[in-house]
Amino acid sequence: xxxxxxxxxxxxxxxxxxxxxxxxxxxxxxxxxxxxxxxxxxxxxxxxxxxxxxxxxxxxxxxxxxxxxxxxxxxxx
Numbered sequence: 535x536x537x538x539x540x541x542x543x544x545x546x547x548x549x550x551x552x553x554x555x556x557x558x559x560x561x562x563x564x565x566x567x568x569x570x571x572x573x574x575x576x577x578x579x580x581x582x583x584x585x586x587x588x589x590x591x592x593x594x595x596x597x598x599x600x601x602x603x604x605x606x607x608x609x610x611x
Contacts, residue, residue: 538605539598544591546598548606557606561591570595572602 539546544563552558557572566582568591575596580588595602 536605536609538602539594541594542590544594546595546602548609553610557603559595559602561595563587572599572606575599 535547535549537545537547538559544561546559546561548559558578559570559572561568561570561583563583566587568580568583568588569578570576570592571578572595575592577588577592583591
């Protein structure tokens with residue numbers, strides 16, 4: 535499970551089993567988890583984060599999207 539970025543205690547990662555899905559990241563902090571599609575920055579699910587945290591996660595994902603896509607392509611190529 536490569537972690538590609540950590541910011542404000544949130545780990546942005548993907549899992550080896552994700553290879554059959556479109557590019558996305560999982561945001562994880564403690565027991566809280568969210569999944570975001572990278573092509574349109576849509577929230578797939580949120581388990582535990584409040585709205586302010588989700589807004590921050592989406593902002594970070596937008597800013598780091600090139601890094602996340604590069605890591606995704608390198609890992610799954």
